[in-house]
Amino acid sequence: MARRITVAVAHDETAPIRLIREHIPEDSAIDVVEEFSGFELNAEALLRLDADLLLVACREGSGAALDLVELWHTVRGRTPVMVLSHGSDQEFVQAAFAAGADDFLVLHPGPYIPEQLARDVEFAIRKGVTRNRSAAERGPEGGNLICVLGSKGGVGKTVSSTNLGAALATRGKRTVLIDLDLQFGDVALALGLAPEVTLFDLAVSGGSLDRDKLDDFLLRHPSGLRVLAAPARPDQAVSVTAQLLTTVYALLREDYDFIVVDTPPAFTSEVIATVDVANWICMVAMFDALSLKNTRLGLDTLELMGHSPEQVRVVLNRAGTNVGISDADAVEILGRRPDVLVPSDREIPVSINDGVPITLSGSRSQAAQAITSLAEMFLHDPESAQAPATTKSKRRRGLFRRKRVAPARELARGH
Ligand SMILES: Nc1ncnc2c1ncn2[C@@H]1O[C@H](COP(=O)(O)OP(=O)(O)O)[C@@H](O)[C@H]1O
Ligand SMILES: [Mg+2]
Structure with a gap:
């Protein structure tokens, strides 16, 4: 008991x-x-x-x-x-x-x-x-978990996670992609898959969960990528709990090299539980002042949660778009250099509509190369990432004092 x-x-x-x-x-x-x-x-x-x-x-x-x-x-x-x-x-x-x-x-x-x-x-x-308990005691073994975050809807989280997942799978890595945008997830759509089973079916399946059973809920993509799809309807989202996800991650780490998690634009309890056990965070920002400012806040929050900046890769999407912000301004607002710059490219919405990630379509466009380079980063340095030390002693405190606490502000599409 x-x-x-x-x-x-x-x-x-x-x-x-x-x-x-x-x-x-x-x-x-x-x-x-x-x-x-x-x-x-x-x-x-x-x-x-x-x-x-x-x-x-x-x-x-x-x-x-x-x-x-x-x-x-x-x-x-x-x-x-x-x-x-x-x-x-x-x-x-x-x-x-x-x-x-x-x-x-x-x-x-x-x-x-x-x-x-x-x-x-x-x-x-x-x-x-x-x-x-000490971080070492509870540090997860096995596959690398990459959590893809972004502070608002439409910044390119799903484009990044689907292309990243597909690129890792085609390079021979056993990879599974989980759609944690529980209310409005569109990972299956972006990959041209018809989700016969979803995270909701898994959540309500009853009984204990093991690797064989979990495998029945994974969709198969032609690239070799496995996909755990988001619930089909927003009202089904509540069935998927942080507790279930923690078990799912532990089981998947035993069988997969990479677990990529796409997320909604909010720090929901499921997202926090995922960030807690992630080896890597892929933070997607868009080239506008508001997105960059919110990304900076997100990066600061990650550090407070025990993730060192080395565990975070920043993707700046729609880079180079002429919106009156220079690259130097972007670095200034973000507080660091982005790791990958993805330009605006019509090929991306077309690829979403076709259900074929651009990293798989053989495109040699700059956008395709940029997203492929993101996958290369994780391929070349997977061992160096440690699960975060979430004990409070690791947190850098006093950095972000709450002199000014913002009034309630809804996050886009969030709670
Ligand atoms: N670099 C880009 N160039 C052109 N369109 C893009 C680019 N990145 C994303 N998009 C488009 O923006 C929309 C939102 O992208 P998505 O990845 O679904 O965002 P999120 O998952 O963050 O809500 C999609 O329709 C996608 O095709
Ligand atoms: Mg999305």
Whole structure:
């Protein structure tokens, strides 16, 4: 039986204790042992608290909540702290991690909390309490996981991930591509595949999961690439949990050289769980000031989550487009040089419509060569990537103080 876990909860009036309790399944062996209304706790009170984890439940953008997270981190070191809030605004998520949070989850307003969300909260709490073992102890073995991220819709995440996956597969690497854009995933479409089975079917299949069973849910692409497709309908997305994904990644690492994960434009709990175990991050940005600024925020967040800049490859898509920004401006906003520049090319939308990635069509265009060079980077240096050390001690703190926390701002197509 799972060991019982004790949690303390500090909350504001937007997140009453009743709501928080409803987010924790009754049969989860997680006990709320202390409750604080408000965040005005001093170091002495925190030191005296006898709990495995602190939950801070707050309105989006709450500076007082993050002050408490930071104080907890200072006073209690490795004892985990998790933020529950009403939205996943990127700047607030980043500020929470900067303050020392181990995880960030989005609250449901109630009155009826979806069972699956409560399971996610249970999983995140268990993960938080057990993950403080050393990075070496929990470092995943086997295939390299590459998580493709981008701060908004339409920047080229799916173009990058499908071409990367296909290019690795045609070079003889056992590669699987997972579509984690759970509501609007279009990986199968971009590869010309008809998804007979999806991540949703896998999630609701019941019973225990092993490598043989998982194989039944992988689509076969002519390049040799295997694909785990996104659910067919947006409402099916909730069935796919971070817990399921963690099991799927562990099983796939045993059989595959590369696991490429395409994502939605938001730090959802599934994306955070993926970033947590990724060896590499491929960050896709577009050549406009807003995308570059948001990419910079994303890069900063990754560093706070324990990924060194060497584990991150930046793809600058639609590079060279004349939008009044010079290459030097782009580097300045991004804070680093992009690793790959993909120009705008009509061939790309045509290839999506045809369902044939440009890295497979024999094209010698600059765009095709650029994306192929991305695959070459991972091929030539796969061993050097280590899974991130997500223990808080590895985080660079104090870099991104939350002097200014942005008001709630919806991420494109996100929550
Ligand atoms: N370099 C490019 N040149 C021309 N069109 C592009 C380029 N990159 C992406 N596109 C087009 O932009 C659209 C969005 O790309 P996609 O990869 O689906 O974005 P995301 O997955 O980030 O939402 C697609 O229709 C694609 O064909
Ligand atoms: Mg996409």
